[in-house]
Amino acid sequence: MDVLLPIFQLLYFVAHFLASLALSVLDTFHLLHRVFLQVSAVLRGGDLPVLRIQADAAQLKKIPQHLGLVCIGKQVYQISNLANVITWAVGYGVRYVSLYDMHGALKRQRLVILQHLEEMCADINYTVITHNNEANQAKDIVENSRSGPHVIVNLLSLTDGKGSLAATARQLSSGTSKVNQELLESLKVTRGQPDPELVITIGEPISTMGFLPWQIRLSEFFAVPSLNRFEYGDFQTILRQYSKCEQRCGK
Amino acid sequence: MTWLVEKNRSWAEWAVARILRVGPVPRHLAVIMDGNRRYARKEHQDTLTGHTRGFHKLTEVLSWCRDLGINEVTAYAFSIENFKRPRHEVEGLMDLAAEKFAEVLEELEKLAKHGVCIRALGNLTLLPERVQQGVAEAVLATKDNDKYFINLAIAYTSREEIGTAMSELCRGVSEGQLQASDISEELLEKCLYTGGTRDPDLLIRTSGEVRLSDFLLWQSGFSCLFFTKVLWPEVTIWHLFGAIFYYQRHYHTLAEARRESLNVRQCMVEESDIDVCHAKFGEKVTAEHIAAQTCSRTERTDAFLKELYEKRINYLKKVCK
Numbered sequence: 076m077d078v079l080l081p082i083f084q085l086l087y088f089v090a091h092f093l094a095s096l097a098l099s100v101l102d103t104f105h106l107l108h109r110v111f112l113q114v115s116a117v118l119r120g121g122d123l124p125v126l127r128i129q130a131d132a133a134q135l136k137k138i139p140q141h142l143g144l145v146c147i148g149k150q151v152y153q154i155s156n157l158a159n160v161i162t163w164a165v166g167y168g169v170r171y172v173s174l175y176d177m178h179g180a181l182k183r184q185r186l187v188i189l190q191h192l193e194e195m196c197a198d199i200n201y202t203v204i205t206h207n208n209e210a211n212q213a214k215d216i217v218e219n220s221r222s223g224p225h226v227i228v229n230l231l232s233l234t235d236g237k238g239s240l241a242a243t244a245r246q247l248s249s250g251t252s253k254v255n256q257e258l259l260e261s262l263k264v265t266r267g268q269p270d271p272e273l274v275i276t277i278g279e280p281i282s283t284m285g286f287l288p289w290q291i292r293l294s295e296f297f298a299v300p301s302l303n304r305f306e307y308g309d310f311q312t313i314l315r316q317y318s319k320c321e322q323r324c325g326k
Numbered sequence: 327m328t329w330l331v332e333k334n335r336s337w338a339e340w341a342v343a344r345i346l347r348v349g350p351v352p353r354h355l356a357v358i359m360d361g362n363r364r365y366a367r368k369e370h371q372d373t374l375t376g377h378t379r380g381f382h383k384l385t386e387v388l389s390w391c392r393d394l395g396i397n398e399v400t401a402y403a404f405s406i407e408n409f410k411r412p413r414h415e416v417e418g419l420m421d422l423a424a425e426k427f428a429e430v431l432e433e434l435e436k437l438a439k440h441g442v443c444i445r446a447l448g449n450l451t452l453l454p455e456r457v458q459q460g461v462a463e464a465v466l467a468t469k470d471n472d473k474y475f476i477n478l479a480i481a482y483t484s485r486e487e488i489g490t491a492m493s494e495l496c497r498g499v500s501e502g503q504l505q506a507s508d509i510s511e512e513l514l515e516k517c518l519y520t521g522g523t524r525d526p527d528l529l530i531r532t533s534g535e536v537r538l539s540d541f542l543l544w545q546s547g548f549s550c551l552f553f554t555k556v557l558w559p560e561v562t563i564w565h566l567f568g569a570i571f572y573y574q575r576h577y578h579t580l581a582e583a584r585r586e587s588l589n590v591r592q593c594m595v596e597e598s599d600i601d602v603c604h605a606k607f608g609e610k611v612t613a614e615h616i617a618a619q620t621c622s623r624t625e626r627t628d629a630f631l632k633e634l635y636e637k638r639i640n641y642l643k644k645v646c647k
Contacts, residue, residue: 079344087348094575148579177583233590237544241511244492248499248506254492256485280576285547285587292485292540296551320536326410 105304112306128166131311135318141171143271143294145286147278150302151180157302158191160275163310165199165226171268172228175286179232188230189215198223205230206239206264227268235264236285263289270294273317277302295320329429329444330436331389335563342567343393349574352527354398355391356549358541359384361533361557368557374418379559381426390563392440392474394570400477400526402541406452406486420457423480427460434467441473447519448482449490450645462642469639477520484543491517494634503630507602508623511591516631520545527580528573530566532558548584550576599623 132138142164144157151157161172174181174188181188182205192201201217204227243262247254260266270290274297276282281298283291297313299305335343359380366376384401391399404423409416430437430444437444446461453461461480494517498504516522525545531538534555538546552569556562599619603611 080348083341083344084348086345090345090571091349091575094571177587233587234594237511237515237547238591238594240488240492240544241509241514244495244514245506245509247492248496248504248509251500254489254496256489259485259489259492280572280579281551281553282549282580282583283547283551284583288543288547289485289488291538291543293537296536296538296553322537326407 109304109306128163132167132314135167135314137318138168138314139272139317140169141173141269141271141273142169143173143175143274143286143291145274145276145284146174146176146181146302147276147280147282147284150278151176151178151184153302154184154187154191156305158188158195160305160310161192161226161228162195163307165224167314170224170226171265171271172226173231173265173271173287174228175231175284177233177284179234182230182232185213185215185230188228189217192217192228200225201228202226203228203230206235229265229268231264231287233285236288239264240289259289265290273297273313275299275313277305293322328436329385329388329426329433330440330442331385333386333389335393339563346567346570346574347395350577351395351570352550352573353396354400354524354526354528355396356400356402356526356529356542356546357384357387358402358529358531358535358539359558360531360535362559364533365557365559373415374422376559377419377422381422383559383561387561387566388474388476390566394566397473398475398477398524398526400447400479400520400542402482402539403478404448404480404482405540406449406481406483407540409452420454423453424457424460427457427464430464431467437468438471441471442468443471443473443475444468445475445477447477447479447487449486450481450641452481458645462645466639466642466646475523479541482519483540484538485540487519488514488544490519498630503633504626505623507598508627510595510598512595513627513631515544516627517634518544521635525549525584528552528569530554530569532556532561548580548587550580 144160146157157174164172185203185205189203192203200223202225203215203217205213205215206229207213243259246262247258252258264287270292271287271294274283274286274291274294276284276296276298279298279300281296283296295317297316299309299313362376362380363373364376365379366373369376388399391397404419408419444464446465450458450461491514495504495509495514499506499509512522520542525547526542526549529538529542529546529549530552532554534553536553542549550573552572554561554565554569556565599616600611603615603619607615
């Protein structure tokens with residue numbers, strides 16, 4: 076019997092307790108800061124002007140074409156916040172957005188998402204693609220104006236990752252063509268779309284949670300602790316950091 | 327230099343290790359050893375010195391892992407993309423690999439005593455012959471050790487791995503060992519170079535880069551990702567402690583997600599068995615039919631996987647001669 080074990084157990088719980096305490100204190104400060112910002116925004120009047128987003132975007136060296144948003148745990152109930160993030164991203168020039176949660180809750184919330192997208196920005200056309208197990212996709216189109224830019228939103232869940240690769244393997248095994256990277260590229264779930272260059276994980280810890288294993292080869296990962304604390308400032312910081320990332324591609 | 331570094335811990339390190347071992351500790355750690363060249367530049371030394379320092383650091387990390395109870399470590403040693411680097415650097419890295427694998431053979435007794443098994447992940451045929459031979463000898467000589475596992479990803483990319491696994495499955499189907507309906511997520515996973523061993527619980531990437539760069543894309547699905555700014559040769563045991571502490575704070579979320587994904591996977595296999603039976607017997611499917619289908623499917627896949635494993639071992643044996 077180890078005499079010291081109870082002491083180490085105690086220290087273990089104390090350490091984790093102190094960490095939790097420190098984090099909740101920080102959370103409180105964050106909340107106060109946010110309330111302060113909101114109040115001052117109300118006093119100044121008006122919400123985020125589109126011009127500001129465009130000016131911020133113009134300062135950056137590179138902007139992702141495809142943005143992945145991975146919801147970890149129970150983050151999916153605030154669709155309106157998610158819709159805000161999409162608007163910012165589109166304002167920066169993102170043309171493909173992938174929304175992911177492993178349980179498929181976002182797929183079930185399709186109608187709510189559509190509604191929010193419709194309400195948001197006037198001159199953007201959205202195509203919302205819901206991927207299903209059997210190679211067929213449900214497409215919903217939100218057309219706001221003919222002239223505006225076109226944005227594709229993918230709704231994804233666990234089965235679109237490894238499950239879809241297994242389905243591809245099954246499909247290829249009954250054919251005669253030789254397996255190579257180009258062929259697999261043409262059969263991936265998000266075929267015809269560039270791979271996400273930037274993935275933001277919402278919630279803790281940082282993990283892909285099974286998000287599109289084939290496509291995330293070179294994605295840069297950033298994290299925000301929760302959806303209801305995801306502010307425009309956070310988004311701006313992430314895109315700034317992203318634009319500084321250099322990829323050497325093995326060299 | 328040796329593969330098994332044994333160093334005494336300071337009392338503080340020892341105490342923290344003991345405290346962390348009270349909670350859940352990852353059993354499989356994956357590392358992307360980034361920053362060797364930047365380290366060399368910083369210290370005004372040539373690139374290869376940086377890589378050698380990187381290897382020494384790896385052996386040190388392995389000793390920390392043994393102390394903490396992490397019994398499997400996967401390290402990204404060399405990517406297929408790295409062949410694009412300047413020729414002298416690639417040559418130098420290959421020499422380093424050949425040298426280190428040769429050292430394994432000198433230390434066999436000690437490795438066997440500690441139960442250290444060394445495995446190589448990747449398309450070894452892309453390597454120069456001398457390195458292939460060294461790798462094969464080291465892997466074969468340690469394959470029966472079963473306490474600590476070191477997986478070195480060498481000439482590896484995850485996409486190549488998935489592609490190769492799919493070609494193996496296609497070959498199995500065209501040769502009649504498998505039926506197309508036998509292919510499932512689990513079978514594909516077992517055909518990967520990692521062969522369905524435990525997925526990494528914690529993945530650490532050093533030097534401030536925040537991407538996976540084609541490393542264990544499939545296997546890291548429910549791993550805790552930990553990105554740190556420190557360059558690989560400068561990593562200390564305290565960085566590892568930090569990563570484990572972070573892992574412990576989120577252990578339950580990840581464990582639950584992993585369990586759920588396995589359930590989904592199981593459901594899909596069961597559904598596919600039922601579909602096959604429906605196609606065969608029409609409406610008159612009974613529970614016995616389904617059980618028989620499950621049984622014959624398992625037999626086929628087990629035989630196929632056994633053959634695949636033997637094929638890989640035979641390749642290694644052939645290279646050795």
